[in-house]
Amino acid sequence: MNSMNSIYENLKSKFNILGVDYPDDMQMAIDLDEKDIHTVIVYLKSIGYTQLSMLTCVDWIKEGVFQLVYIVFNWDNGIHILVRTKLDRENPKFRTIVEIYPGAQFYERDVHEFFGVEFEGNEISYKNLFLELWDDMPPMRKDFDPQKYSDEKYAAREYKSKFISEVGGEK
């Protein structure tokens, strides 16, 4: 925990950190303004956080924001740092980090595909990674209704008797 504190003090002295959180013993989450992300990630990479473990997105639909989460990992001290920022949900756009971590290519494609966040500077981020011939809104957004989509596209089996209502499971 001490090393974590010193890392936090170090970062706080250099950057404008909006909030901090400790999800786990070896994990630290920092919230940043979106314009600081690239500087912080470059700095973290230079002090040993050489692995980008994950880039993902959270849909905070009530606040109207997407939260991007960059998880970087240091193999020397085993600490994960979650670098988080919030984007406007209406027109989500962000700059790519492919130049910093080339492996981010696939994560950015993934986030683009499932949340519709555009990454400027990554020319193939629009390419589909998992979904093929997708024809609806990005499926991991909270306002997407998978049940409705599934019912429209994939016919369900029809049963002669309703087993669920017989055992009293359905309201």
Next chain:
Amino acid sequence: MNIMNFIYAFLLLVFVFLFQTSITGINRKVMARLQRRRGPKWYQQFIDIFKAMSKSSTTHGWIFDFGVIMALGGIMATTILIPIGPFKAFADVDNIFIVSYLLAVGMLGMAMSASGSGNPWASIGVSRALTNMLAYDVPFMVLIVSFIYAFKTSSLSGFAALQQGAGILGWNFFRFPLGGIVALICLQGMLGKKPFDSFIAPAEIASGPMVEYGGRHLGMLFLLHEFSTFIEVSIIVHIFFGGGATPLEFMVKYALLYTFMNIISGVFPRFKIDQAVKFYYKVPLALAFIQGLIIIFTGLGVS
């Protein structure tokens, strides 16, 4: 050479099919017991072949179809030259050179047909199979040529006849132990058994040359495999294990040798193709050269 020869040849083919397919079935059972399974019925291999024949099959063009037939024809033509003990369909043509050339027709037909399918796995499989052939053929041929030098014969029944009458210790396998070991290693490669089966590796290259074959084509390949197995094992039985004074003796030796090779195959993982070639060009080739030098300069064992 008269009409009886051809009838004998036909009977020989039928016999070889029944015999070798049964042996394969029994060996599947042996393999199952090795792995502590109950195993299939002993005639499972017949069912598999007939089932494959009973299915429809698709074609990938003329080369694909013709290659299979050419391969099967070449292999069957080779089979009728192989003596079973003293029984021969055609006299005086069981020469080792004729056999190995005709065998190559089968192999190349197979390669042609597989490449004709246009599947990349098939091409990889074929290139591996031909590389493998090149690997085991060099030590084997060194060995065979020195044997031909020593015994002044190149016919399979000639080799067998020279070994008979002196009991088990008269077999070339015991008179030339180095050569015998080389021959068994080469036989393992010829049969495409582990550890030299990288060209059919089902989990890596989807069974290699056979990848596009289904139905009748696959049935013909199974037949081809049975016949070529018979040829390869028979060559070794004739040259190194004294053939057979009676057909029964030959069949017993054959069955035991094939089962032995299969059991070895059952406990090995597989070599990559480059490892297989390196191995063949190191150990068996060196042993074959030593054996050849011993035969030529000292005559040890030739008597």
Next chain:
Amino acid sequence: MKIISNNSKTDKEDMRKIWEKIGDYFRANSIWMKWYCTGCGAIELPPTMTSRFDMERLGMGPMATPRQADVLLITGYLSSKTLRRIIYSYEQMQDPKYVVGFGSCTINGGIYYDSYATMKQLDNYLPVDLYIAGCMPRPEAVMNGFDTLISMIKKGEANGWKHYKENYDWYSRNQLHSLGEVYVKDEFHE
């Protein structure tokens, strides 16, 4: 589900020619599987194949490619992406061919009933000869299912491949409705 009375069944059996009966005997006793691991059910097959249950004693075995195989196992949930490959594989197989659906996901979607990428009913897209219920079916259930499949083939009841040919329009319409397009378009097919 078609319900066939006993009488019509015997009629049907008599309609088979003698060589079809012989062929069905061989096909029933030598079933090669195209073991396409779509979902979690594939993990139940190694124990079915190895020492304890040993499916080879029924003449069954895994094959490497769809061309060589007789039966296509859909082992578990079936995503829309997988279904395209499954249709490719199925149409590459040689007649007669059989399809076995594993587990509740292939029957009615199972726990993925509301997923945006999982098929809910396999027999809309491919002719299924046999379903094995369970989530997942244990090896005992799998062996039992294969036993049923063998007796179905022997009696000449496993005619899904004929049904697929006769009703290809219906299957094709379902496939297109759910998939948009059957052709695979990924980075390897650009």
